[in-house]
Amino acid sequence: MVCRSQGYGMSSINRKPHILKSEKTMAMPRHIIFFDTETYQETIDKYSTRQRLRLGWACYYRRPYGRHSAKADWFYFDTHIAFWRFVFEHTAPKLKLWVIARNLTFDFTVVKGWRHLRKAGHKLKFFHNQGTCNIISVRNKSKALVFLDSMNWFVESLEKTGERIGIKRIAVDYKTCSKSELSAACKNHVLIELENFKLFIRFLEGNKVARLCYTRGSTAMAAFLLSHYTTKIYIHNNKQAIDLERESYKGGRVECFYLGDIKNENTYLLDVNSLYPFVMRNNPYPVKYKQIKRNITPKSLLASLYSKAVVAKVLIETDLPVYAVRRGRCMFPVGRFWVTLCTPELKYAFAHNHIKQVDVCVLYEQENIFRSYVDKFYALRMDFKSAGVDEYEELCKKMLNSLYGKFGQKGENWSKIGDCPNEPDREELVFNMDGRRVTKLRYLLGELFIMTGHGESFDSFPAIAAHVTAYARMYLWSLMQQAGYGNYFYCDTDSLIVNEAGLWTLNQWLHATKLGYVKQCEKTQRCIIRGLKDYTLGHKNVVKGIRKNATQITDGVFRQEQWPSFRGLLRSGEPDTYTVGSTVKHLNREYTKGEVNPDGVVVPFVFADDY
Incomplete structure (x- = not known):
């Protein structure tokens, strides 16, 4: 790979430049244990309880292969020693055993996971704990295990999973139910996980999608690299270019344009049908780093945009709140400011004469790399939707939305x-x-x-992910412009809350299923916007960060349970003891992404950066 620079110091990150490799196989795990536990709650104080194993169910599932038929071996346990005996009985040399639970942190800790792995001589190969995504890979001299959270693929409640696949989750009152009722519910929860994964693997194999990887994003990437990777993608290691790519990589647009109670008119919640897949399909993306330039003229940058993908740090002067600026948080100001933008934002800025100066830019070869991938999975999704196969439709949706983020990992x-x-x-x-x-x-x-x-990460290319989110923000902005100023009150990534006039002006883009079109999700005369991801729409109440079972103490103050992560348990020094605590959440409803007028209308901040 040839990397050229004009007046810009060169340095590299610790990664060898390489071409992204295609996938060759459809390998699936053959040996899986699913398990769930139920606990006694030992009171520590008014707001904390220690969780101690009461009972659990595990199911060893062997997928059919070669001369081996399918096998499901169910096991009830009420001691952690019995559970680990069952696990180790199903390990074998040269075979990796997958062990899966929903909320792995809880169940793994309740059965004293670290203690028993150490006792069996296992050493750590890989450990990841980020949000609901959990991976623990270990091995001893001859055997390998990997512990995975089912929410690595399915970030949803077990009840929703059960509904999706046609098995009702058994709910019990944990304080009053008998042990037999609790056992039946626990086994039912494991059954839902088992059948969901059978279905998932059938989906992957039957539609020739990909091998099953440890996360949803990795599985989506495997699918892309197996059947849809036709243009080579060159992973580079230029630190200055990657730093600019990271600066340009911002998330979806989440903003309030009005705060308060919207009275005396209908409001509508509109969603774009698969926004990210839509912009992935219809636009070219960087595939190869070519050049980095500094202190060029805007005219020179514009010339590059005719044939290249570009990431550039530029001085903007605008009266339109269209460009995402990250200063503490992501906001959309007006005025004069320095910002790092991607191809679609730069083209818009040139079209509106907003670019006054260029500090540095990175140029890339570009190609449409996602069209085949999106076409396949969106067509499959629509086919499954029309056939009423909800479980497969949801899997297609997850595959569509999980790919681009891998490039920004x-x-x-x-x-x-x-x-x-x-x-x-x-x-x-x-x-x-x-x-x-x-x-x-x-x-x-x-x-x-x-x-x-x-x-x-080894295969990351942040410019690709940054371009996806930039195209998405620009598309949402185009819908806002069409709805008309004053007719939209709130936006969140791929959705808008609009009034009757806004709905009418967007009428030509209304369609329930067409990719990139807008569907009406809700109509109501009750809309109260309190802040970001904090609103009431009809009977729906959204408050980010507040659990459904939280107790409201006063207005904006809630007490809720605090469930520790693997990291939290390791930091506590008691990684084999699971304690559910309590925390008080204070909602700070001061709006910090614009100026709020006395009438509730939010106007953008005005920046005045130096030249």
């Missing part, structure tokens, strides 16, 4: 620095003497690891 880098067989499992933060540097250490399964950084 970053991760923690950990290195083993020694053995510590007698040290308890935990995470520590070590502060150096001047307090300016913090070192993160992780003690796990008798080994000591140090976090060396948080950087690009």
Whole structure:
């Protein structure tokens, strides 16, 4: 790969430039254990309970292959020793056993996972804990296990999963039910997970989608690389270019344009049909880094945009709140400001004479790389929808929405620095003497690891992901412009809340299923907008970060349960004890992405950066 620079210092990240490799196989896991646990709650104080194993169910499922028929081996347990005996009985040399639970952190901790893995001589191969995504890969001298959260693929309630596949989740009153009722419910929960994964694998195999990977995003990437990767994508390691790509990579547009109660008129919630797949299908994306330039003229940048994809840091002067600027949070100001933009934003800026100066830009070869992928999965989704196959329709939706983020993926880098067989499992933060540097250490399964950084994954190409989100923001902006100023009150990534006039002006774009068109999701005369992801629409009440079972103390103050993550448990020093605590959440409803007028109308901030 040839990388040229004009007046810009060159340095590289610790990654070898390479061409993204295609997938060759449709390999599926053959040996899987699904399990769930139920617990006693031991009161620690008024707001904290320690969870202790009461009972559980596990099912070992062997998929049919070769001369082996399908097998399901069910097992009831009420001690963690019995559970691990069952697990280890189903491990074998040269065969990786997948162990899956919903909310893996809880169930793995309740059965004392770290303790038993250490006792069996297992060492850590890989550990990931981010939100609901959990992966623990271990092996000893001859056997390998990987523990996975079912929410790595299905971020939904078990009740919704059951409804989707036609198995009703058995609900019980945990405080009053008998042990037999609790056992039946627990087994039912494992059955839902088992049947859901059977269906998932049938979907992947029957439609020749991809092998099953550890996460939804990885599975989507495998599908792309198996059947839809026809243009080579060159993964580069130019640090300055990647830094600019990261600056340009911003999320969806979430804004309030009015705060308060919208009275005396109908309001409508509109959603774009598959916004991200729509912009992925219909636009070219960077495929190969070509050149980085500094201090060029706007005219020179415009010339590059005719044939190249571009990421550029530019000085904007505008009276339109169209460009995403990240300063503490993502906002859309007017005035004069420096911002790093992608191809669609730059083209819009030139069309409206908004670009006054160029600091630095990166040029790429570009191609339409996603059309085949989106066409296949959107057509499949519509076919399954019309046939009433809800479970497969949902899987297609997940595949469509999960791909682009893989190109923007970053991760923690950990290195083993020694053995510590007698040290308890935990995470520590070590502060150096001047307090300016913090070192993160992780003690796990008798080994000591140090976090060396948080950087690009091996196959990341942030410019691709940045272009997807930029095209999406620009498309939403075009819908807002068509609806007309004053006719939209709120937006969130792919949705708008509009009035009757806004709905009427968007009428030509209304369609229930067409890709990129807009569907009406709700009509109501009751709309109260309190802030970002904080509103009431008809009978629907949305308050981000507040659980459904939270207790409201006063207006804007809630007490709710706090369920620790693997990281939280390791930091507590008690990774084999699961304690559900309590936290008080104070909603700060001060709006910080614009100026709020006395009448509730929000106007954008005015910036005045120096030239």
